Amino acid sequence: MLIYNPRQTVLITCRGKHAVVGKSEEKDDIVPLQWHSPVSSHPPMYSIVLNKDLMAVSIIRNSGCFVVNFIPFSMVNVIKSAMRTSGEFLEKCDALGVHEVQCEKLVDCFKLKEALGWLECEVVEEKELGDHVMFIGKVLSSYLDHDDKRPFHVDADKFTTTLY
Template sequence: MKVSDVANPRQTVLVTSRDEIESRFSPEKKTKDNIFTLSWHTQVSHEPELYAISSGKERFSTKLIRKSKVFVVNFMPLKLKKEVLFCGTHSGEHIDKFEETGLEKEEADKVDCARIKQACGYLECKVVNEIEAGDHIIFIGEVINSKLNNKEKRIFQKKGEDFTTTR
């Protein structure tokens, strides 16, 4: 039996990241915003407020966060499960997930990163530590800004494409 068989369902979030990347067709760098689906996340301290996310070592988003040192955790409503699933099954290295999913991008208030307008709430984080954990990197972010936008039913992933909520 896998750990996930026991530990799930887990609240599933979309994490946004940003960095300047080199273009294959131009010497100029361009801003790249990305979204990835994540279920391995938790608050790890009250004072200071710290939040941890775990991302695969070789993932495109991991590279962006390592370079920019910021990320935003977007808590998503169940009604957007199709978009959440898309962001977890497609790499953002060569596509724009905002464009592909129709999720609306807005600028974060306190970190240089996009966040998702349709999110139930968000945590804007500045990376204060990285920990290698097997095939993943745990990013610990200091929560610089947070907001709860609404109390819609949030999305929890059971397994694969099977989602649920708490209400």
């Protein structure tokens, strides 16, 4: 266990161009993420930090947007599956058994129907940080449908939740 765990796990969704076997294709991706945080209230901004090797990095660079999906603890098995599943050669929504919903403000991105809430973000800054990339997004739309227990990543495939 790392000293800064447990951390809340969210699912990042994005859609855009990505090179697959040398050919540029429109791809969707869903990435479980623990490294995320609000960074400003006025204007509202949110940061995500992704490993440079993830397909989502090239998609977000090309599309300029992402969605932070806050999910219930009951979806921890979806998180574990997403950790092991690449969207490069398959439709990740179908593989994970989740459903996409069109965003309110972002023209060509999606959010997850099963999420408790969402932050639709437009990238305003990108920063390389060692083996990771930080994207800071201006929150264009946010919504909390309902609250519930949320998943917190402990280590490897171990998760816990809040007490309420």
